[in-house]
Amino acid sequence: MSDHNPLIRKLASLTQLAEGDKRLLEEITAHPVVVPAKKDLIREGDAPLGVFLVMDGLACRYKLLPNGARQVIGYLVPGDFCDLDVALLELMDHSIGTITQCRVVHIPSETVQGILDNHPRLARALRLAALVDAATAREWLVSVGRRTCEGRLAHLLCELHLRLRAVGRAACDSYELPLTQVDLADTTGMTTVHVNRTLRALRERGLIEGKGRHIRIRDAAELWVLAAFNPGYLHRVQAGGQR
Amino acid sequence: MSDHNPLIRKLASLTQLAEGDKRLLEEITAHPVVVPAKKDLIREGDAPLGVFLVMDGLACRYKLLPNGARQVIGYLVPGDFCDLDVALLELMDHSIGTITQCRVVHIPSETVQGILDNHPRLARALRLAALVDAATAREWLVSVGRRTCEGRLAHLLCELHLRLRAVGRAACDSYELPLTQVDLADTTGMTTVHVNRTLRALRERGLIEGKGRHIRIRDAAELWVLAAFNPGYLHRVQAGGQR
DNA sequence: CGACAGATTGACTGGGTTCAACTTAAGTGG
DNA sequence: CCACTTAAGTTGAACCCAGTCAATCTGTCG
Numbered sequence A, B: 001m002s003d004h005n006p007l008i009r010k011l012a013s014l015t016q017l018a019e020g021d022k023r024l025l026e027e028i029t030a031h032p033v034v035v036p037a038k039k040d041l042i043r044e045g046d047a048p049l050g051v052f053l054v055m056d057g058l059a060c061r062y063k064l065l066p067n068g069a070r071q072v073i074g075y076l077v078p079g080d081f082c083d084l085d086v087a088l089l090e091l092m093d094h095s096i097g098t099i100t101q102c103r104v105v106h107i108p109s110e111t112v113q114g115i116l117d118n119h120p121r122l123a124r125a126l127r128l129a130a131l132v133d134a135a136t137a138r139e140w141l142v143s144v145g146r147r148t149c150e151g152r153l154a155h156l157l158c159e160l161h162l163r164l165r166a167v168g169r170a171a172c173d174s175y176e177l178p179l180t181q182v183d184l185a186d187t188t189g190m191t192t193v194h195v196n197r198t199l200r201a202l203r204e205r206g207l208i209e210g211k212g213r214h215i216r217i218r219d220a221a222e223l224w225v226l227a228a229f230n231p232g233y234l235h236r237v238q239a240g241g242q243r
Numbered sequence C: 001c002g003a004c005a006g007a008t009t010g011a012c013t014g015g016g017t018t019c020a021a022c023t024t025a026a027g028t029g030g
Numbered sequence D: 001c002c003a004c005t006t007a008a009g010t011t012g013a014a015c016c017c018a019g020t021c022a023a024t025c026t027g028t029c030g
Helices: A006-014 A019-028 A109-118 A120-146 A149-166 A181-188 A192-204 A220-227 B006-014 B019-028 B109-118 B120-146 B149-166 B181-188 B192-204 B220-227
Strands: A033-035 A040-042 A051-056 A059-064 A070-076 A095-098 A102-107 A174-176 A214-217 B033-035 B040-042 B051-056 B059-064 B070-076 B095-098 B102-107 B174-176 B214-217
Touching: A006 A019, A006 A051, A006 A120, A006 A149, A019 A109, A019 A120, A059 A181, A059 B120, A070 A120, A070 A181, A070 B120, A102 A109, A109 A120, A120 A149, A120 A181, A120 B059, A120 B070, A120 B120, A120 B181, A149 A174, A149 A181, A149 A192, A149 A214, A149 A220, A181 A192, A181 B120, B006 B019, B006 B051, B006 B120, B006 B149, B019 B109, B019 B120, B059 B181, B070 B120, B070 B181, B102 B109, B109 B120, B120 B149, B120 B181, B149 B174, B149 B181, B149 B192, B149 B214, B149 B220, B181 B192
Parallel strands: none
Antiparallel strands: A033 A102, A040 A095, A051 A102, A059 A070, A059 A095, A174 A214, B033 B102, B040 B095, B051 B102, B059 B070, B059 B095, B174 B214
16 A cells, blocks of 8 residues: 555656565655644754655755745645755755645654665666756746746646645646645746736636645646646656646 | 867866876866767767766756747756766767867766776765756756846856856956857746846846957956856855855 | 634736847858 | 848837735635
């Protein structure tokens, strides 16, 4: 029953895993720690201490500017972990904080290194996941730089839907999105006011529906077009498209 | 005389290298190929074939949207290479093209893997360089999402100045920047018209000077403030600050 | 009930885009 | 050597998308 382990599901969506690999992953993720909402796991300027792995809940990477502005530079959904090689860095160049309460596993650098050295199939899977993270950051750059405001939000909704579905945290056409409009604004480079209006526009176009936390995608095809969403950057083995 | 080998200079700016390491790097980079300006090294959708390393000139990563818009998602200055693990990917999720004529080395995946497996110090350096690339993409996201237009351009100028200086391609306060205003616009998420006006504003404030390709930074301190530039994300060993 | 975070709405403003003309610089070929 | 072409840079004017400011509403929790 590895079906509910998000790390296993995620890695399995990127490449083939052997039974032994899955067992090892189960072991590593056996004892998560509960972290409340809105707590920093690690802060810019801190010395990194290994890899964080989110098993449940939602966390984000972010940076703050001197003027107080915040930019979210990535989300960690269940199964996601922060860079494999952080141990090489002296200092973190960004912060990671929880959005909701999370169950988090902290994996010491030595353990990570051990896996990378002795389990080539897993190493491959983990490296692949790291590549997808980097590709996702680049895709976000495209969003903020060149997509319209509607497109940015639409793109984010499409991406999170696929990512959550891959780890069994989303239904076919709906999911729980515990982000505030402030979070969305800090992610897409907009203001909260405009996020509010843009979401309404998406609703009025009949593309999405749902008050507050619950999102239902009413017209995925149209949403993809509006978002210019091309899921290739997620590098899923089975296309990762619509069910 | 490894002083002019940009890869060696770059890696040395990130971590300690032994003489043997440098010799190996010299070997690998001994036979670059000349690529004309404005040619794609590899295109989104292609199968990756190993790692590209830029020895001279300027190249960029970019993505195109269906509407024709382009977003530049990273520059490759001398010494930079594209992701170590691309071989794991089935398809490229973005393109890499030259801006100017470049001297480029193509390193087969097996060679890369050999180094990663058998030369731990080099592996460390290369991994570190890859982390810096990822951090740079995140910093760009902050720029486009939360910096003013003046700030974005200022930040880019600061970053490129440091990166070029690290590989001996920039003087203390000036450098050649072979980017058109179109390139700058596609990098910073602006229009060319506004890039033009914003550059003028930077000139009029006395922060930079220089027509066309040649940039001179007149007031680095002020430029850093305007850009909210914090070079920590480049993870240089010796602070990487002003000479 | 009061307090607070988050969402919503309206009115106003302005930064940045759009469109279009014009200039400058750098080839290229006759 | 110069007319012609093309890419890049510059400027002006009109417009509008999105930000700003501020008030109001909603829901939740103690």
